[in-house]
Amino acid sequence: MSRFFSEKYAGLEPYTPGEQPQDRAYIKLNTNESPFPPSVSVAAAVKEESELLQLYCDPECRELREEMSKVFGVNSKNIMMVNGSDEALNFAFMAFADQKRPLVFPDITYGFYPVFAQLNRIPYTEIPLKSDFSINPADYTAINKTVVIANPNAPTGLFLGLDAIEQIVSSNPDNAVIIDEAYIDFGGESALPLTAKYDNLLVIGTFSKSRSLAGARLGFAFGNEKLIADLNTIRYSTNPYNVNRLTARAGIAALKDNGYYMNNCRIIEKNREKTAAALKDLGFTVIPSKANFIFAKSDRIGGEKLYSALKEKGILVRRFNKERIADFCRITVGTDEQMTLLTDAIKTIFKEMNL
Numbered sequence: 514m515s516r517f518f519s520e521k522y523a524g525l526e527p528y529t530p531g532e533q534p535q536d537r538a539y540i541k542l543n544t545n546e547s548p549f550p551p552s553v554s555v556a557a558a559v560k561e562e563s564e565l566l567q568l569y570c571d572p573e574c575r576e577l578r579e580e581m582s583k584v585f586g587v588n589s590k591n592i593m594m595v596n597g598s599d600e601a602l603n604f605a606f607m608a609f610a611d612q613k614r615p616l617v618f619p620d621i622t623y624g625f626y627p628v629f630a631q632l633n634r635i636p637y638t639e640i641p642l643k644s645d646f647s648i649n650p651a652d653y654t655a656i657n658k659t660v661v662i663a664n665p666n667a668p669t670g671l672f673l674g675l676d677a678i679e680q681i682v683s684s685n686p687d688n689a690v691i692i693d694e695a696y697i698d699f700g701g702e703s704a705l706p707l708t709a710k711y712d713n714l715l716v717i718g719t720f721s722k723s724r725s726l727a728g729a730r731l732g733f734a735f736g737n738e739k740l741i742a743d744l745n746t747i748r749y750s751t752n753p754y755n756v757n758r759l760t761a762r763a764g765i766a767a768l769k770d771n772g773y774y775m776n777n778c779r780i781i782e783k784n785r786e787k788t789a790a791a792l793k794d795l796g797f798t799v800i801p802s803k804a805n806f807i808f809a810k811s812d813r814i815g816g817e818k819l820y821s822a823l824k825e826k827g828i829l830v831r832r833f834n835k836e837r838i839a840d841f842c843r844i845t846v847g848t849d850e851q852m853t854l855l856t857d858a859i860k861t862i863f864k865e866m867n868l
């Protein structure tokens with residue numbers, strides 16, 4: 514730390530992103546990316562747009578929001594586009610949480626929530642998930658705080674039904690409820706229709722998982738017009754050009770090929786169920802997932818050991834050094850071929866270690 518670093522960030526513990534190693538080729542099952550490339554029209558659209566890079570991008574993202582409207586059936590005034598959904602989360606925390614409206618989220622969830630809370634000096638409470646890692650909606654009912662829930666949750670993959678979401682949203686009318694739907698396209702049901710009924714519901718999504726654009730950084734938020742206007746106040750006070758030209762063009766092209774991406778999601782779901790069954794056959798405890806990853810642990814090998822043994826064999830998974838989940842690995846669901854390599858590698862590890 515330099516002697517110039519502001520005291521207000523002295524205790525800040527930054528988020529640790531998943532490894533993006535460059536030392537060798539790995540089968541990357543550690544950061545929930547899509548194993549499928551963007552649709553072919555994306556590269557062509559980006560190439561064409563690159564000839565206009567001398568010009569600033571449209572801070573209102575009009576064309577992109579119009580295309581979003583068509584695909585999601587939402588009026589464009591109810592949409593804000595951002596530089597990855599992480600940015601939407603940060604903006605939402607800045608806009609809708611403070612000392613008077615502290616944050617509340619599960620103890621096991623996306624690791625960026627406490628970081629954004631600390632960054633913005635917002636007090637927060639972590640509510641323990643039940644022993645099966647599910648969320649008890651009663652814990653958030655009429656809680657009178659700004660609620661943040663990842664649905665499906667990460668890293669568990671568990672989906673919370675819309676009845677429960679509605680109960681939480683309707684019982685906290687004086688607080689924003691932020692539903693982070695980064696993984697919604699893999700079998701969950703979006704709370705988006707509820708945004709028409711509740712002015713306190715913000716639904717956040719991303720192009721990083723189901724739409725193969727993690728490297729382009731594109732996310733979005735849906736909500737009541739006034740919520741979106743508040744978020745834009747924050748956005749225009751930080752970085753109005755947050756979605757660059759190439760990314761906006763990539764997003765438009767991807768939305769026009771929506772069928773391709775939704776079909777890929779169905780393939781991922783199929784691979785997920787097949788892999789979950791194979792892991793259960795090997796004795797793993799597997800949490801039922803509606804996301805593009807599987808959260809699993811084995812009684813035969815600890816989380817850290819399995820992670821390292823897989824890495825040695827060229828397969829990267831993610832592990833969290835945290836109470837209650839230290840023996841789990843989070844495995845991104847890739848292609849059928851990648852998943853077969855994963856289960857074969859685990860079998861080999863068990864054999865080599867005489868487990």
Ligand code: PMP
Binds near residue numbers: 666718721
């Ligand atoms: N929410 C959750 C639950 C996530 O796991 C992630 C991915 N790390 C994000 C949001 C952020 O994704 P992105 O910024 O790539 O849209």
